[in-house]
Structures are given as C-alpha cells and as structure tokens.
Amino acid sequence: MAERSFPLPDLGEGLIEATILEWLVEPGQWVERNTPLVEVETTKSAVELPSPIAGTVKTTHGEDGDTINVGDTLITFEVADEEAGIVGTVPQEKKKERRVRLSKK
Amino acid sequence: MTEQLSTQKAINTALREILADDAKSLVFGEDVGKLGGVFRVTDGLQTEFGAHRVIDTPLAESGILGMAAGLAMAGHRPIPEVQFDGFAYPAMNQIISQIARTNYRSRGATPMQMVLRIPSYGGIRAPELHGESIEATLAHVPGLKVVSPSNPHQAYHLLRRAHEMPDPVMFMEPKSRYWNRGDVDFENPGDLEGSxxxxxxxxxxxxxxxxxxxxxxxxxxxxxxxxxxxxxxxxxxxxxxxxxxxxxxxxxxxxxxxxxxxxxxxxxxxxxxxxxxxxxxxxxxxxxxxxxxxxxxxxxxxxxxxxxxxxxxxxxxxxxxxxx
Incomplete structure (x- = not known):
C-alpha cells in the first residue's frame, strides 16, 4: 500500500491558516469523494472541507483546536500502490444501467 | 505466455522491454522518473535503467517535445510523455512544425522515429485540461500516425509496434481504462494493423x-x-x-x-x-x-x-x- 497526503488548501482571500474545529472522519474509515472530512475555522468563517478522493483515512494531522498553516499536511490516505500519486480518481466499475430500450422497425 | 495485467502495467511492461532491447530508446517527461508517473505507468523504470535513460524533465512540454525532436534527428528513438492530453497544446509547435514534417522536409533523409505517449480522454474526475480528446487535431497533421489502444493486450502490443515504426506515432492512452485488467498474450499479438x-x-x-x-x-x-x-x-x-x-x-x-x-x-x-x-x-x-x-x-x-x-x-x- 502507498500513502497519499493532502495539505490544508488555500481557503481564499489570502488566509494563511485555519483552526481545526472538529474532525468528521477517523483513521481506518473509508470515505467517498466529497465526504466532509473536517470542519475548520478561519478568520472569515467556519467551513467543511470535502475529501478530494475516495480512500481509507490513514492519519488525520492536528487535534481539535490546533491551528495549521495553509500548505501543511492535513490528512493522509492509504491507497493501492497503483493509485499512488494520481491526478483525478480511479473510476469505479459500475453496473450497466439503461433507460433506453431498442426496437427494430 | 498470457498474463492478466492492468493497462498501466501492460504499458509499463512494454516500456521496460523496449528500454532493455533498444539502447537508442529513452523515456522522458514530467514525473516519469522518481515518481514513476502520475499513473504509475513508468514505475520502476528509472531505478532499472538509470536517470540518463528515464529522465524527469521540467514542466515545459515545448521543451520535452523539442528535446524529442533533436534526439530523433540524432538517431535516438525517444518515447516522451506529456502528462495529460491538454498539456500537448504547449508542444504543438514542436509536434506540427518540426516532428511531423522533418522526414518530408529532408526528403526522407531524417525520419523522426518516436512515440509520444499521451494519457488521453476523460473519465477520472480530473481538472480542466486533463480530459481532452485531441485525436482529430493530431490526425489532421500530415506526417503523424495516431493510435489509441482500448485494452491491456492492445496497449502492450500497439506500443511495441509503434516503437518499431519509422514515423512519429501519437499514442493516445485511455486514462480511464488504466486500472482495468485483461489478458495480455505476449507471444500472439494478433494483427496489429488497422481496425x-x-x-x-x-x-x-x-x-x-x-x-x-x-x-x-x-x-x-x-x-x-x-x-x-x-x-x-x-x-x-x-x-x-x-x-x-x-x-x-x-x-x-x-x-x-x-x-x-x-x-x-x-x-x-x-x-x-x-x-x-x-x-x-x-x-x-x-x-x-x-x-x-x-x-x-x-x-x-x-x-x-x-x-x-x-x-x-x-x-x-x-x-x-x-x-x-
């Protein structure tokens, strides 16, 4: 298995840090893409950060109440070796679904 | 011998064999060396063949393809990568004005033998310029060949075939299929020409x-x-x-x-x-x-x-x- 880490993103308007209000996921948990990971507070507002990938959470960096800088590692996921470092998301195999039926004339 | 491989692994295997068989071949592009590619397609190649043959380049596609053009003119057989389809746009001048027409311009004296690997098309929820389908743009340029495999067997054999061709081949890999597995029959490629x-x-x-x-x-x-x-x-x-x-x-x-x-x-x-x-x-x-x-x-x-x-x-x- 490989690891994939994500930093605290730039939350806009020149903010350089944010305070962790509450982690919404814990190590070992599987999360889907866009699942809220953590609630953070900046000097402007409190926001929930969505997960950039689907994967298993390995480490959450920082405790509730800690202030971390933009660019510092926020969360680390465990991913399969062949998925390490990718840009985007590995497509999930879906069941073939259809609404359109065919009929010959 | 038949082995079940993902498309990324099938291409990785083909690249490894080409580098082993052909001393004139070189692999280079953004993150292809130390990282092994953002899709792991070049994983392990730099360790095996050295940083002089599997080369991490700066983030400058015009430079990557300019380097490929020069190497091909000097008789090497480069296999450059642009990391994503949309990153081929900054290299279009090198591709169209130099790579595609040097053979014609030299009246056949300077064939431009190379394979440009382009992870292509959409389907992986990537950002803008990471999901482009540029096959018609490339196919419109005289002097280029364009091929796009659809499964691991085709990817392995078409890449090996493309490397042998005397023309520059644009190799468009369907990135949403990198992780899909399928049988690769190494000894029996089947017909590799046409559809x-x-x-x-x-x-x-x-x-x-x-x-x-x-x-x-x-x-x-x-x-x-x-x-x-x-x-x-x-x-x-x-x-x-x-x-x-x-x-x-x-x-x-x-x-x-x-x-x-x-x-x-x-x-x-x-x-x-x-x-x-x-x-x-x-x-x-x-x-x-x-x-x-x-x-x-x-x-x-x-x-x-x-x-x-x-x-x-x-x-x-x-x-x-x-x-x-």
Whole structure:
C-alpha cells in the first residue's frame, strides 16, 4: 500500500491558516469523494472541507483546536500502490444501467 | 505466455522491454522518473535503467517535445510523455512544425522515429485540461500516425509496434481504462494493423476507439437483450484510418453509429461518416449516426458524465439508426 497526503488548501482571500474545529472522519474509515472530512475555522468563517478522493483515512494531522498553516499536511490516505500519486480518481466499475430500450422497425 | 495485467502495467511492461532491447530508446517527461508517473505507468523504470535513460524533465512540454525532436534527428528513438492530453497544446509547435514534417522536409533523409505517449480522454474526475480528446487535431497533421489502444493486450502490443515504426506515432492512452485488467498474450499479438472487430454482430456497427470501445461493448450486450445484434469495431489506428476494415463491417450491417468523446464538429466521426457515405452510397440502411462530446471545452470532473457519451446516449443513437 502507498500513502497519499493532502495539505490544508488555500481557503481564499489570502488566509494563511485555519483552526481545526472538529474532525468528521477517523483513521481506518473509508470515505467517498466529497465526504466532509473536517470542519475548520478561519478568520472569515467556519467551513467543511470535502475529501478530494475516495480512500481509507490513514492519519488525520492536528487535534481539535490546533491551528495549521495553509500548505501543511492535513490528512493522509492509504491507497493501492497503483493509485499512488494520481491526478483525478480511479473510476469505479459500475453496473450497466439503461433507460433506453431498442426496437427494430 | 498470457498474463492478466492492468493497462498501466501492460504499458509499463512494454516500456521496460523496449528500454532493455533498444539502447537508442529513452523515456522522458514530467514525473516519469522518481515518481514513476502520475499513473504509475513508468514505475520502476528509472531505478532499472538509470536517470540518463528515464529522465524527469521540467514542466515545459515545448521543451520535452523539442528535446524529442533533436534526439530523433540524432538517431535516438525517444518515447516522451506529456502528462495529460491538454498539456500537448504547449508542444504543438514542436509536434506540427518540426516532428511531423522533418522526414518530408529532408526528403526522407531524417525520419523522426518516436512515440509520444499521451494519457488521453476523460473519465477520472480530473481538472480542466486533463480530459481532452485531441485525436482529430493530431490526425489532421500530415506526417503523424495516431493510435489509441482500448485494452491491456492492445496497449502492450500497439506500443511495441509503434516503437518499431519509422514515423512519429501519437499514442493516445485511455486514462480511464488504466486500472482495468485483461489478458495480455505476449507471444500472439494478433494483427496489429488497422481496425479490429471487438464483437461480431449483424444489425448495426458501432465504431469507437479508446475508452469508448468498452462502453460500446456494454451497449452491444444490452442491445442483445432487445434482440438487436451489434458489431463493435475498435478503430485503433486513427491515422491512417483503416478504411477497408471500417467499410467492410458497415457493408455487412448496413448501419453505423460512431462514438467518440471529442467534440462533434470536425471530429473523426465526420471523417469516418464521410468515408462510409463515399464507399457505401446506396447500400446504407440509414444515415451514419454520431454520438459524441459536445462543442464545448471538455468540462471538469463533476460535469463529465453529462459530456462523455453515456450508455443511454449511445442506445439512442442506435435506435435513431434502427428506426430510420
């Protein structure tokens, strides 16, 4: 298995840090893409950060109440070796679904 | 020997063998060395062959392809990578003005033997300029060959074949299929020229390439439930197009639906449709249908399911042809 880490993103308007209000996921948990990971507070507002990938959470960096800088590692996921470092998301195999039926004339 | 591999591993295996067999070959691009590629396609190659043959370049595609042009002129056989389809745009001057025409310009004295690997098309929820379908842009340039494999077996063998060709080959890898596994028969490549009938059928031909082949095969399976027999042709080589192969299938079924992710206007669907009309005028049972992306910039991840031809959109195209 490989690891994939994500930093605290730039939350806009020149903010350089944010305070962790509450982690919404814990190590070992599987999360889907866009699942809220953590609630953070900046000097402007409190926001929930969505997960950039689907994967298993390995480490959450920082405790509730800690202030971390933009660019510092926020969360680390465990991913399969062949998925390490990718840009985007590995497509999930879906069941073939259809609404359109065919009929010959 | 047959082995079940993902497409990324099949391409990795082909690159490893090419580097081992051909001292003139070089692999280079952004993150291809130490990281092993953002899709792990070049994983382990730098460790095995050294940083002088598997080279991490700066983030400058014009430089990557300029370097490829110079190496090819000097008799090397480079295999550069642009990390994503949309990153080929900054390199277009090198590709079109130098790489594609140096053989012609030198009256055959300076062939530009190289394979440009381009992870292509959408389907992985990536940002803007990471999901482009640029095959028509490349196919329009005299001097280039364009090929797009659809599964691990094709990816392995077509890459090895492309490396042997005397012309610059644009190798468009369907990135949404990198993780799909399939049997690679190393000793028996099958015919590597032209198109390939991926599934036989009687009522209608779907022509597709890259990631749209797998989706078209799903459509053919669903159509069988409705007692409609669809032949799926994997076009594979997009320049030159396998005119005879494509025509032969549609001559048999009388109906054609062309599926591609690229925008519709001036896409290869138009080229193939015109080919079929020219060669099969009077024999077609219905106008050639196209199911394509839209004439908009390829959208970022959250909208790509609306853009890329879906099973239902392809089925609608099939139905339009059937009821004409």
């Amino acid at each position: 390939l009938v991926a599934r036989e059928g009687e009522d209608l031909t779907i022509i597709a390439w890259g990631a749209m082949v797998a989706r078209s095969l799903e459509v053919a399976e669903l159509a069988a439930e409705d007692d409609v027999s669809i032949e799926v042709v994997d076009a594979r080589w997009l320049k030159p197009l396998d005119e005879d192969g494509l025509v032969a299938s549609v001559a048999k079924t009388g109906r054609a639906v062309i599926v591609h992710e690229a925008p519709r206007t001036a896409g290869l669907g138009a080229e193939i449709g015109q080919l079929l009309t020219e060669r099969l005028w009077g024999k077609l049972e219905a106008p050639v249908e196209r199911v394509t992306g839209y004439d908009v910039p390829t959208p970022a991840g959250d909208l790509e399911d609306e853009y890329i031809p879906s099973i239902d959109r392809i089925l609608f195209g099939v139905q339009r042809s059937l009821e004409y």
